[in-house]
Amino acid sequence: MIRHKSKVFKRYIEDRGLKSTRQRDDIVNTFLKSDGHLTVEDLHMMVKKVNSKIGYATVYRTMKLLFDSGLAAERKFEDGQTRYEHADPGEHHDHLICLSCGSIMEFEEERIETLQVEVAKRFGFEVVNHNLELYGYCKKCKKGKNDLADQH
Amino acid sequence: MIRHKSKVFKRYIEDRGLKSTRQRDDIVNTFLKSDGHLTVEDLHMMVKKVNSKIGYATVYRTMKLLFDSGLAAERKFEDGQTRYEHADPGEHHDHLICLSCGSIMEFEEERIETLQVEVAKRFGFEVVNHNLELYGYCKKCKKGKNDLADQH
């Protein structure tokens, strides 16, 4: 899987006359091996373990390339920091975000998608993509909150 | 309506020992008389017509107060600029955002809300609020796009 995506990236780079560099490889590999919703800061920290003198700017630039190549998805949640996650073609999901611990969960719900398209149609609107985030408290944090409340 | 909301704000201000000032009144009135989804920049421009020497910072601060008082809702779309719209208690809606002309339309779809809660329940997640934005092309811009495509 990673191998394949690596190839896709190399192909993307070659196709537009860009160059393959050590830094790009390190960043791409780190991203492909990772999991979750990572900020540029997260990625920079991770890549530095492999290649200690990689700069922030290079991470930003490479993540843009990964995004453009279709391998990464950019997510902008309410905290204002862009996060990157693996993008799988044809796949789409939305997020549950815990306001207490910050954990991010993914879900798919075809029926919501269907209704979105239906609503858009009412407006003569053509949907290209969408964001749906549910903010609240995850199972663990909700429990904590209730325990706390119980003490009163 | 505006009268009433004005009162709510005055009440809010008094209740926490804050002071009523000319600047705040000007900003609040401008916001209450406005319509749509306004950035701080929009609001600043509008308020300056009434009170030409109001600073940016005061607009930021007052919008925070309007938000805290429940009269304004903060929306963060993908362009990274916070927008404010009127908040009506108990009311909630989502947005259609045109990628071409930037127009923002509102919609309500109870069935989507219901499904959201249902999904959250599957995760043991307690939803506090949510964002749903559909990005794409509005009726007018879609038409323009097609007309353009027809020429080829």
Added chain:
DNA sequence: TCGCTAATTGAAAACAATAATCAATTTCAA
């Protein structure tokens, strides 16, 4: 392999949106 040109890098500066600082001004309760 060498050399050259264009792409890339990292550091630093620039940017944009927002927040915090602070001296001067204003509000409002006593």
Added chain:
DNA sequence: TTGAAATTGATTATTGTTTTCAATTAGCGA
């Protein structure tokens, strides 16, 4: 009226991201 506390506007700081630019590097062709 007055004085403590809040507010203002200008400016500076901050945060996340992008751009600039001189130095380095990749990779094609000889």
